[in-house]
Amino acid sequence: MFAAYAASIDRDQPLNGLMLGERPEPEAPPNWTVVHVRAASLNHHDLWSLRGVGLGEEQLPMILGCDAAGVDADGNEVVVHSVIGATGHGVGPRERRSLLSERYQGSFAERLAVPQWNVLPKPKELSFAEAACLPTAWLTAYRMLFTCAEARPGDTVLVQGAGGGVATAAIVLGAAAGLRVYATSRDEAKRTRAVELGAEAAFEPGARLPRRVDAVMETVGAATWSHSVQSLRAGGTLVISGATSGQNPPAGELNRLFFLELRVVGCTMGTKEELASLLSFCAAKDVRPVIDSALPLDRARAGFERMERGEMFGKIVFTL
Numbered sequence: 001m002f003a004a005y006a007a008s009i010d011r012d013q014p015l016n017g018l019m020l021g022e023r024p025e026p027e028a029p030p031n032w033t034v035v036h037v038r039a040a041s042l043n044h045h046d047l048w049s050l051r052g053v054g055l056g057e058e059q060l061p062m063i064l065g066c067d068a069a070g071v072d073a074d075g076n077e078v079v080v081h082s083v084i085g086a087t088g089h090g091v092g093p094r095e096r097r098s099l100l101s102e103r104y105q106g107s108f109a110e111r112l113a114v115p116q117w118n119v120l121p122k123p124k125e126l127s128f129a130e131a132a133c134l135p136t137a138w139l140t141a142y143r144m145l146f147t148c149a150e151a152r153p154g155d156t157v158l159v160q161g162a163g164g165g166v167a168t169a170a171i172v173l174g175a176a177a178g179l180r181v182y183a184t185s186r187d188e189a190k191r192t193r194a195v196e197l198g199a200e201a202a203f204e205p206g207a208r209l210p211r212r213v214d215a216v217m218e219t220v221g222a223a224t225w226s227h228s229v230q231s232l233r234a235g236g237t238l239v240i241s242g243a244t245s246g247q248n249p250p251a252g253e254l255n256r257l258f259f260l261e262l263r264v265v266g267c268t269m270g271t272k273e274e275l276a277s278l279l280s281f282c283a284a285k286d287v288r289p290v291i292d293s294a295l296p297l298d299r300a301r302a303g304f305e306r307m308e309r310g311e312m313f314g315k316i317v318f319t320l
Contacts, residue, residue, distance in 0.1 A: 001025055003109035004300040004318070005063045014050035015304055020297075023063060026105060027115035033116045035080060038072040039132035039203075039294075041109040042303050042316040043165060044244060046098065049096030054102050065107035067317075068098045069122055069131035075090050077122040079131045079279065080107065080114055081272045098169070099269070100104075108300060110320055120276055123283035124258035133289035133315040134278055136164030138271065140172055141217070141280045143270035144239040149215035156213045158231050160184050162194040162202060162222040163313045164166045166241060168290045170196050176287050182209055193313055197290065215239060225249030234260040241267040290314030 008017040028034050046064045049055040055062060058295040066082040083105055085095035100114070102105045123129045144166075145151045151174070159170045162183040174181040175198025182192040183202040191202035203209065212233040213226060218224065221243025228238050230253075256262065270278075277308055281287065295303050296319055303316040 001110040002297065003059045004065070004297060006055060007061050009050065009052040009055070009057055009060070011051045013137065014047055015301065015308065017050045018064075018301060019061070019306060020300060022153050023061070023105075024107060026109075026111050028113045031116055032113050033073050033119060035068060035070045035072050035078060035112045036121065036172040037068045037107055037110060037112050037320050038128035039069050039320070040065045040297075040318050041067040041132045041136070042134050042307055042318065043067065044242070044307065045136065046101070046309060047304065049101060053123060057163045059103075062101055063105040063107075063109050063181050064101050064204055065134045066175055067111070067132050068107035068112055069128045077124075077128075078119045079122045079275070080135060081118045081120060081275050082107070082135045083167065083272075084118065085268050089115055091115060095161075108297060111229055115150070115282060118272070120272070120279065122277050125283040125286075126279070126288075127250050129294055129317045130289050131279070133165070133246050133291065135275060135280070138173070139270040139278055140241050140267060140290055141166050141169035141238065143274055144241055144267045144283075145170060145174055145179070145215075146272065147270070148239045148265045148267045149217075149237045151165045151177070153180055153275070154180070155215065156180040156182070156211060158182045158184070158209065158216045158228070159199070160205070160216065160218050160224040160228060162199070163187065163190040163310075164219055165315050166219045167217065168197070168252060171199050172287060173281075175199065176281075176285050179278070190313055210214070214237070220244055221247055222249045226234065226253060229253040229256055230258060230263065232260070235262070236260075237263040237265060240267045274308045274314060292316050292320055296320070299311070
């Protein structure tokens with residue numbers, strides 16, 4: 001079957017390790033199923049995998065991709081929850097949590113094997129491409145806003161780095177849920193797009209906000225960390241799910257953290273139950289993922305290049 005996979009690791013030039021070509025058909029052990037993939041979306045996780053983050057040489061070749069929507073063996077239209085392990089469903093209770101494409105072959109292929117427990121019904125209101133955007137970036141944003149930050153209608157949140165998949169999802173979901181959303185971006189066009197998607201206002205990174213916020217959605221890391229901390233009201237929450245600009249933020253914010261009793265909460269992905277709630281929310285509220293571009297899988301390299309250059313706004317989707 002045709003697939004996009006990591007054949008080697010290159011920390012400086014990650015796309016050198018990306019290959020497109022034939023891979024063996026997946027095998028489904030007991031309590032697993034094979035999904036015929038119709039759409040799969042690209043995440044920064046895939047680019048980091050090519051750099052060797054969470055993926056070692058001994059695991060290669062590895063089909064990349066966390067997210068997928070398609071048709072299962074019984075002909076049902078489904079969405080795949082991409083977290084494998086930790087729950088004991090399909091892999092045993094002692095297996096540590098991982099994402100597709102870390103321990104098990106990923107979704108950038110014509111077919112994908114996953115535990116049956118990881119398959120959810122796709123709402124008829126969503127296309128395959130739209131549904132494929134939800135299990136990683138959009139699920140992370142959903143958990144950041146409503147589980148980790150406990151945001152409620154009327155709360156004010158700051159979303160750093162508009163344009164990325166998680167940040168874009170947080171803007172759209174927050175606005176749909178009645179939150180007051182501020183966003184930041186270095187790019188004027190991305191700031192304009194953020195407002196079009198529901199942000200009340202968008203600012204350059206580091207700008208003074210009209211008011212302090214109840215929560216910050218942080219995916220950028222070192223470059224925006226100080227601004228995130230300084231933008232919070234007393235008792236506010238900073239939720240972090242990524243560090244694309246670096247994982248070592250500047251020192252000097254500790255006094256503010258303890259004096260204002262700020263909370264810092266880490267967030268990675270979400271549960272199957274949260275994904276089910278997200279799917280239902282999108283269908284009921286007519287919320288649709290923002291798709292930057294949709295490419296056939298044989299043009300996956302162009303999608304990776306666009307992400308590496310930071311040009312996308314929303315999700316890049318590969319179709320089959």
